[in-house]
Amino acid sequence: MDEIDVYLRRRSEIYTWMARNSIAMVVLEDTEGRRDPAVRYFSGHPSDALLILTITGHCVLCPWDENLAYQKAQVDVVVPYTDFGRHPVAAIKGIAEQVGAPHRSRIEIPAVTPYPVFLRYVEALPEYDVLCRETGVHTEIARMRSIKDETEIALLEKACAITNDIMDRIEDQVRSGKIATELDVALLIEKEARKAGAEGTSFETLAAGPSRSWGIHAFPAYTSGAFPAQGLSILDFGIKFEGYSSDVTMTFASGPLTTAQEKQITLVEKAYKAALEIYKPGNFTRDASLKVDEIFRKAKKTMPHGLGHGIGLEPHEGPAVRNREDNDWVFEPGMAVTLEPGLYDPKHGGCRLENSILITEQGNRPLTRSRIVRLG
Amino acid sequence: MDEIDVYLRRRSEIYTWMARNSIAMVVLEDTEGRRDPAVRYFSGHPSDALLILTITGHCVLCPWDENLAYQKAQVDVVVPYTDFGRHPVAAIKGIAEQVGAPHRSRIEIPAVTPYPVFLRYVEALPEYDVLCRETGVHTEIARMRSIKDETEIALLEKACAITNDIMDRIEDQVRSGKIATELDVALLIEKEARKAGAEGTSFETLAAGPSRSWGIHAFPAYTSGAFPAQGLSILDFGIKFEGYSSDVTMTFASGPLTTAQEKQITLVEKAYKAALEIYKPGNFTRDASLKVDEIFRKAKKTMPHGLGHGIGLEPHEGPAVRNREDNDWVFEPGMAVTLEPGLYDPKHGGCRLENSILITEQGNRPLTRSRIVRLG
Structure with missing residues (x-):
């Protein structure tokens, strides 16, 4: 067309x-x-x-x-x-x-x-x-707009492919020590995104080393502080290709970790897997969110933000994936949504895992390959 | 205090x-x-x-x-x-x-x-x-908020001092050829701003080489295209220090220029000087805008945007400096405003000169030192 x-x-x-x-x-x-x-x-x-x-x-x-x-x-x-x-x-x-x-x-x-x-x-x-x-x-x-047409899916796939390449490059440079600060990683993303033909980042990259990762959205978004360092560091970013936004969050876990930090990671990964099972046509998006709440509640934890949201021409759009009672969105094929469970602790820092996921006739297909990266 | x-x-x-x-x-x-x-x-x-x-x-x-x-x-x-x-x-x-x-x-x-x-x-x-x-x-x-208190003026001065240093560095690197693309200059600004302790840029840096400088706000804001190059290139940016934003635009004029381009530069500089005379306590901001309109009209040109705006916790705030009849703002001591005449031509490109200016009891004090930079 x-x-x-x-x-x-x-x-x-x-x-x-x-x-x-x-x-x-x-x-x-x-x-x-x-x-x-x-x-x-x-x-x-x-x-x-x-x-x-x-x-x-x-x-x-x-x-x-x-x-x-x-x-x-x-x-x-x-x-x-x-x-x-x-x-x-x-x-x-x-x-x-x-x-x-x-x-x-x-x-x-x-x-x-x-x-x-x-x-x-x-x-x-x-x-x-x-x-x-x-x-x-x-x-x-x-x-x-919550159901993407073919043109849109192709653009989102492109945005997500660029994002995947950038994540791989970031992991390499973190492991080799080339990335040492929040600024380093944020500028790398800006540069690689534009070089790959993207319009830019789709929101201000949020890079928070261990001393700041307790914030849902760290303020300022990035500084010249150390990244990553011992503990939990969060990197939340998206890139925009011909208007269409990806959205991912990586957590870098640099050992030795405290027992509390290990528990945060285990819980976030568990919640992520359980929710992904519910990201399927016909399910209420609210049910995915309630499932995650349940897993966290059993561990006496609370997630202070929504579980996900649609992505497209906006970095946040329909459908909402959250636990509010007035949320009656249902997953449908063609929806592109984030899945982003996270836990935050003023003392131990934060951990979040987020991918961009396409809902398909059969279930879902993650478009990005974010992960919790364990270091040292 | x-x-x-x-x-x-x-x-x-x-x-x-x-x-x-x-x-x-x-x-x-x-x-x-x-x-x-x-x-x-x-x-x-x-x-x-x-x-x-x-x-x-x-x-x-x-x-x-x-x-x-x-x-x-x-x-x-x-x-x-x-x-x-x-x-x-x-x-x-x-x-x-x-x-x-x-x-x-x-x-x-x-x-x-x-x-x-x-x-x-x-x-x-x-x-x-x-x-x-x-x-x-x-x-x-x-x-x-349009009248800045001492705390705010100190923060704006700091934001503008960082901006001045960055502009000097940009001019040096443009002249030495180290900056070759829109991306180079935009990333330099991000990096230097954060290194100097700023929260970041206050809006997406707009770097437009000669093929794109005809746009009031080029889209995308910056690309991996050449910057500067023969003709007129525009760089519009601001940095945010503890919430407070500077705002400047530099034009790089790389010769040989066409007669039309020379005329654009001359007119913009003339309009800038004439308007600055009106940036004084007691004058209507609208009168500065009407003065610029008059200068451009005599040359059969029109400026497609406002002449200026307040800066502070927002990159655009009161007072408005524009020609709309409902604009009744008057310059007062403590106001921090931009002055940014510009002319744009789909064929010859754009030229804009913008500084951040503090209105004082005596008249005004430019906080930034932007300029039209002539190259080769």
Whole structure:
């Protein structure tokens, strides 16, 4: 399937949904503070734009950077943002008129629209019914994006293959002593990712030596401190290839370890294996999380974060894999999700094992080969 | 002034404002997708938390990572997020009860709260009047944060001093040929920033060789492509020191240049100088922007972005320096702002000159020494 067809096919699903739900116009917005990669998903335009889909099957892009749009966007029309004085509300009003959205029809804006901005839309569009809903087109898009199509799986596989190569290189350089600090490992990742053609890392690499690995997300993300060193060191990173993110965490266990540290490793590995059995089509994602909770609870431990999340155009997207009661996601073939049990102790440090996993018809297929690396 | 006093003094300004405006409780939230460094500004806790200020002068932190809070936060009480099943709305309801906020009093939540989430707050807090306003406590905090106190100026000066050293090093290595690609220069910045004790870069370094410098913000931010090379190359970066961000852009002009490129450089430098004259207490920031527009318009050029913005705990914060009619910011002593005129041409590439500038009683003091570097 060529590139243009991919976007057309994705949009046509939404046009159908709009027809069924009587929505005349859907507004997507990617802007500083409110990123929405759905703009890229439906148009190829990477960032900073409004994307408007109409029930009549038209797709209008209003980009901050017009030149970038002419290079990247696969849409019906590009309307410069400057035509509307760089005001999103004015742009939507203008575009609604240009595409001839019938008065009294329904326009759905992003669910993350701040309440005061929502009021501005309502004020500016008195002829329309402006919807901003927790459950609406954005839920539908999240559900759609949670199941990767062939194009997406190929890109994720590429991101994960680069990640695997980088992990192997890191392990080699850790063992040979070439990597001595958090900074060393973080810069190696940045460099190798870009050299392999990636857009970069998909989030700030988190490299925490033993004195800092107790933090779920160490702050700062990396320093010039020792990495690894005696005890438990955590390395959490992902790389982004044509927009698609991998996500892995390695733990380096440098002996001699305390009994508590050995126990952390054993428990995390046990939880990982047990959860992977549940990462299969038809199972509730919540059940994988509850299984891990149970294993940790028996050892009087608690995991202070979710068990996993979808990956794709965002490093965190649907499905959620966590124990909250309102989580009703079910694993389906085509989902790409992380599995990342971890335990943290202010005294003994942290241990986390994370891979990126594709749910398949048969069960699952790990796309990455992260591991707990034992040293010395 | 010691560290704790700084936070107490900042909070006391807000307590006074709350008393004047009859707000019983103010809620600040820093979370993925809705970052708010005001949490750090008032508490020292770096990220991912709810911060609650009460009219009775109490400050409660509800952090995602409890261990991090015990290390970093200077607050009256830390309440673990897990006490509320990790639901922000439940946390606010619980804390309102714990601090004894009187029924029928006013609770102000972040102005960026999505409309559907706002509805959840209203539903969960029927005893209170929930405010989510475009102009409210968050405007007041932005205004307060736009004027840096002594502690902040010292941190910005440190961030800018590191930035200056890095710029000198970059110019040296560009001239000696040691830097040959966008990747080289971006990694050098990451490395030198962390080695100098910075938390990292404050946004993704943007290094664009001549074939990509036409983009306001090149995409991807940097690649393994040549940098610099014949023509115009842009390097936009900032570093973050204890939370505070510098922001500079260098242009490398590698001859021979076209007449159009020479003209871009001359115009950008002219606009920069003219605008700097207006960066003085009492002047409207909009007037600096209009002056630059005028210079460019005379040459039949347009700048596709704002002229500047405040810097501090965010790489973009108040004041805005732009030409929109609703911009009524006035330069005041203590403001730290960028000045960044630029011109872009799909054929000839882009040229931008940006420095970080402190507004003083007397006028202004550039904190960074960026420049347009002419090569060969």
